[in-house]
Amino acid sequence: MNALQFIKILTTFESPLPSSPRELLIRVSSAGICNTDIEITRGYVPGFSGIPGHEFFGYVESVPYPVHNRLIGKRVTAEINCACGNCSFCNQGLSRHCRNRTVIGIVNRDGAFAEYISVPVENVVLIPDTISDNNSLFIEPLAAALEIQEQVKILPEHEVLILGDGKLAHLVALTLKPTGCRMKVSGRHEWKAQLLRDRGIDALVNRQDIPDRVFDIVIEASGSPAAFQEGLAKVKPRGTLVLKSTYVQSFSFNPASVVVNEITLIGSRCGRFAAAIAFLEKERPDLSYLISKRFPLVEGIAAFAAAQQPDVMKVVIDCR
């Protein structure tokens, strides 16, 4: 089958079909390029070699045991953390943090920029017919955005600031909108702000307008260390700063302001796909506006180049 692979450099190649006797084989329809994929190709994700890609949907091609036959032909995606089921974290219900986990397209496991992908049966998630193909591509990042609400109770009276205007910031804003909280999104690009305003979200480009120490909750979704410091300045005493981005480099930090102002910092990563599917079924957003460009799998290198341009949001690779 055709696939994109990263072994020090990103290449298209002819790969053997994945074959894992206890797993399920999915024929991939489409997969989105995420910032983590770009970081992989820049060598920022140490130790990964193989096929990247973890935001995808496709159709079940074959199953390991007859008991799973009903899944054949179904439209599905897959939770990205593949747990061992035996370690102390798995035993405590922390399987997304399993000590021995592989992660689809990120840690020791081939991903979705290929015609087929093999995944553990327990990771497979059926996509209801009411959810469009385009919306299906956002189940994984929507789950990550919704994870915030599993960690922090967000109420209508809360003043919330989202730092960033990229894809993740948009998904965070869209998932927070139903809470009724008083929300602002602060970014750097007028056109991205306009896309949010078109969806009824208060989006700003000029951050100087935003006062310090007034927000109950600040969500850092820009990936910039400067935004981390800005978030600390904007959150009010006893408020919460949610860290939704990782950073390539360390930076100088003095937690005194965290202690004196009794700030809560919460790291937030992946979320439950069930929450994302429930959100898509209930709110019926059309996330197609976030898709800037599409490329066939054989043009995967060009797709990655396009995804790194400043004027795009999501770039999708169509695998069949």
Place this chain on the structure above:
Amino acid sequence: MNALQFIKILTTFESPLPSSPRELLIRVSSAGICNTDIEITRGYVPGFSGIPGHEFFGYVESVPYPVHNRLIGKRVTAEINCACGNCSFCNQGLSRHCRNRTVIGIVNRDGAFAEYISVPVENVVLIPDTISDNNSLFIEPLAAALEIQEQVKILPEHEVLILGDGKLAHLVALTLKPTGCRMKVSGRHEWKAQLLRDRGIDALVNRQDIPDRVFDIVIEASGSPAAFQEGLAKVKPRGTLVLKSTYVQSFSFNPASVVVNEITLIGSRCGRFAAAIAFLEKERPDLSYLISKRFPLVEGIAAFAAAQQPDVMKVVIDCR
């Protein structure tokens, strides 16, 4: 009256009696030296000049209005954050974080290393007769220790690690003991560990014994930046690291592990005195064991020198 004052250097001096027409005058009995006081004398608390000291008890000498006459002669202490009552934080119930606050002996307000101290009436806290004088000296730091339990729910099944073996670490451990949580205290001094063991608390000196990523809650109470990093290593995914110390210097930090492991970092500072008084009344600890040395006020300079020795816990200045 005699007092200790810090204006670039710490001196004993003859001060006029404090006189503030709307405040209450307390004759100070005793006051404990806290690490913050030592940091003030090292110039680490920018802008403070005056009389330090904020852990104290005394007897009400005079009151501003007849309505307060019943307080005269009563044994009291005072909440250290003096709020304006008018700013946006005060209006939101965040008076301990008041934008215009003074802090007794720390920010723009004279403290307790003196024969008399003047405090706002609303800050005065009556000390019940069931609480000994020695225990009364620990109301302020006990309130800070108990603040942790206002921020984090601590249950019997939780594995808790306290980093540090100083006064604050001891108070944190003593206040956590009634929760029934599975607690370890990790310090550097065998004699301080033994004092904890004498009180039924599991205290370790050799930190190498402690596994990584197993604690639901880690409390950093040592003031060492190395312990901050250690705390991040010891807490398990989705666990909580409580920052109870401030640090003089910034250090290099990469929040990636906070995000990937979904750690919650909580800054924790002062607490409610009512909670400390309730703890002392209910648990009836004898905190005298934490008092290493006592000095009269006129030997205040020697008291500060003693408080900076490695072999002491709390040093108390007797002001009358």
